[in-house]
Amino acid sequence: MLAIKNLNKSYNQRKVLQDLNLYIEAGEIYGLLGANGAGKTTTINIICNLLKADSGDITINHQPISDATKKLIGIAPQENLLYKTLTCAENLKFFADIYGLDRKTRQQQLQITLAAVNLLDRAKSPVETLSGGMQRRLNIAVALVHQPKLVILDEPTTGLDIESRYEIWELIRQLKNQGITILLTTHLLDEAERLCNKIGILKNGQILAEGSLAQLRNLIPAAEILVVQTTEEEQAIARAQEYGFTLKRYGNELGFWLPEPLELKEILARFEGIKIDAIARQPVRLEHIYLEVTQKN
Ligand code: ATP
Numbered sequence: 001m002l003a004i005k006n007l008n009k010s011y012n013q014r015k016v017l018q019d020l021n022l023y024i025e026a027g028e029i030y031g032l033l034g035a036n037g038a039g040k041t042t043t044i045n046i047i048c049n050l051l052k053a054d055s056g057d058i059t060i061n062h063q064p065i066s067d068a069t070k071k072l073i074g075i076a077p078q079e080n081l082l083y084k085t086l087t088c089a090e091n092l093k094f095f096a097d098i099y100g101l102d103r104k105t106r107q108q109q110l111q112i113t114l115a116a117v118n119l120l121d122r123a124k125s126p127v128e129t130l131s132g133g134m135q136r137r138l139n140i141a142v143a144l145v146h147q148p149k150l151v152i153l154d155e156p157t158t159g160l161d162i163e164s165r166y167e168i169w170e171l172i173r174q175l176k177n178q179g180i181t182i183l184l185t186t187h188l189l190d191e192a193e194r195l196c197n198k199i200g201i202l203k204n205g206q207i208l209a210e211g212s213l214a215q216l217r218n219l220i221p222a223a224e225i226l227v228v229q230t231t232e233e234e235q236a237i238a239r240a241q242e243y244g245f246t247l248k249r250y251g252n253e254l255g256f257w258l259p260e261p262l263e264l265k266e267i268l269a270r271f272e273g274i275k276i277d278a279i280a281r282q283p284v285r286l287e288h289i290y291l292e293v294t295q296k297n
Pocket of ligand 1: 011037041043
């Protein structure tokens with residue numbers, strides 16, 4: 001569906017994208033993760049033909065990026081792109097007109113997209129009277145109005161409460177079920193874990209790791225992660241290392257990678273004689289993988 005090969009972009013001789021390669025299959029939800037400044041928005045702007053790359057190839061449905069491919073893509077940018085004094089329906093009409101939808105299709109699409117984002121009953125409400133979550137959903141509706149094949153959602157739930165997040169996650173799953181391909185950026189790793197069937201980790205304009213969550217888990221040779229609270233940290237570390245546990249710091253938490261699955265009583269036995277206040281057992285999560293991949297490089 002989307003193929004990006006050896007993409008390069010510099011601003012004032014500073015390389016922002018470096019031989020970036022990224023492939024998204026039709027029907028996938030691809031999560032592009034990366035710290036602030038990693039190059040996500042630059043990549044998106046190039047895909048949308050809003051910015052020219054210095055070199056590299058991008059195709060959508062086997063067609064090179066051009067003004068003609070713009071209609072295949074719908075984008076819901078990080079900052080809502082909405083006219084606050086206009087109603088939901090007027091906003092959608094405005095964007096449908098930009099895409100040149102004829103009157104009949106526009107009318108149909110208005111109903112369909114408002115229903116999809118659960119705002120049919122707010123069609124006549126001015127945007128400024130909607131909650132933050134509703135405005136975010138309308139921002140996504142704008143991306144859908146011209147029936148694109150690829151929808152780009154740039155941090156779709158940042159700043160929203162948990163209920164609004166659930167609504168948007170459900171909407172994204174429905175889009176996938178309709179066969180729409182989705183490229184999603186997020187700083188919320190649990191969001192990527194829940195939604196994405198493929199994840200790419202971007203740093204300094206390069207994809208450092210890519211794959212399904214299960215494939216990415218293989219990058220961490222741990223059966224489980226232990227987070228230990230103790231006032232006898234040195235002794236706990238020495239003992240854990242005797243048993244082949246790998247020391248990892250997660251912020252100010254003391255963590256260990258367990259090389260093999262152990263029963264709780266076996267874990268406790270390993271720390272016998274050391275004053276342990278608490279032990280939390282965690283599965284390997286995207287958060288651990290992300291830190292490992294980005295800190296190693
Ligand atoms: P965020 O998560 O904060 O949105 P991002 O991954 O989207 O970050 P980009 O916005 O693509 O990152 O920026 C990548 C790098 O390019 C940053 O260092 C940024 O400062 C730089 N950059 C972006 N746009 C320009 C510009 N127009 N001129 C100069 N430098 C730019």
